[in-house]
Amino acid sequence: SQQGEEDPQALSIQEGENATMNCSYKTSINNLQWYRQNSGRGLVHLILIRSNEREKHSGRLRVTLDTSKKSSSLLITASRAADTASYFCAAISGNTPLVFGKGTRLSVIA
């Protein structure tokens, strides 16, 4: 697997706004995964998008994947204070361990 690079490093928005985070990677992949981490806790798997998919939805989450640009984006619509967390992406190819970047720290202000 390879490290995903999240961008921006930090994001601060008002409650109700949309939050967009981006992820770039370097080589071909089987799938790309997004995780959330609340302060001091383990990571929680949010969504997985396979290399032959372009867009996927789960509740207020929308993930896109552009394999030609080797990038993905995570959109959280109508953000809530409870969405405050760090978000990580990881790109996987084969059965190799996930390598995580430093994440995007999202702050949603009520």
Added chain:
Amino acid sequence: DVKVTQSSRYLVKRTGEKVFLECVQDMDHENMFWYRQDPGLGLRLIYFSYDVKMKEKGDIPEGYSVSREKKERFSLILESASTNQTSMYLCASSSFQASYGYTFGSGTRLTVV
């Protein structure tokens, strides 16, 4: 509810002690992993295992060892704890090729004094 359980949430140990961090999963997953997380450095892979009695070194294995005697249990061992091993330790498991993502435990915050 499927889960990964780490034996301790907080742990304080003395320098030189042998420390065992236990991780148990109930999902019959083949793959198990140990990461440590430090501010500014992100998550770094220590060791992983794809099968019982099998282990592979990750990016930072020095000062650590692991044991996987049963499929559901993956233990991380600090042979002689040092202050630079103070960190958050995260265990995770997955099926083959992580087809459904990783499931993480809640983490163990280890302080070595």
